[in-house]
Amino acid sequence: MAEIKTVDETHKISDKRGNGKLRREIWVSEVTGQVIRYNLAYINHNLHAHDNGRVIGYDNAHDGHHRHYFGKVEPVNFVSFEDIENRFEQDWIALRNDK
Structure with a gap:
């Protein structure tokens, strides 16, 4: 099955709002x-140095x-x-609010 990458975005988060x-x-x-495929990630090397700085992420790249x-x-x-996007957003907001 052929696939097309329709979204490829990176947004810098200000230091005031959580960095990363x-x-x-x-x-x-x-x-x-x-x-059919997705990768959603919050990346912040100051919070987590491993996994290429990925603090929170959802994907289906391997093993489901x-x-x-x-x-x-x-x-x-x-x-x-849509449910996965909502979970990701809730996780990121909860982490940001814990700071």
Whole structure:
């Protein structure tokens, strides 16, 4: 199945709002237009030096849908891509508010 990368974004987070970067990569099927691959990450080398600085992340690059959190990887129940985006946003906001 052919896929197209439709989103490739990196946003710098100001020091005041938590520092680091938010990264979004999304690939969709050329045939159906549905998301078939994704990578969502909050990267901050000051908080986590391992895993290329990925503090929080969701992707389905290998071994199914999973969540990265400070180096720990755990599977997640995939409902929809929108649900994954919401989980990622909630995780990042919760981490930012804990500071």
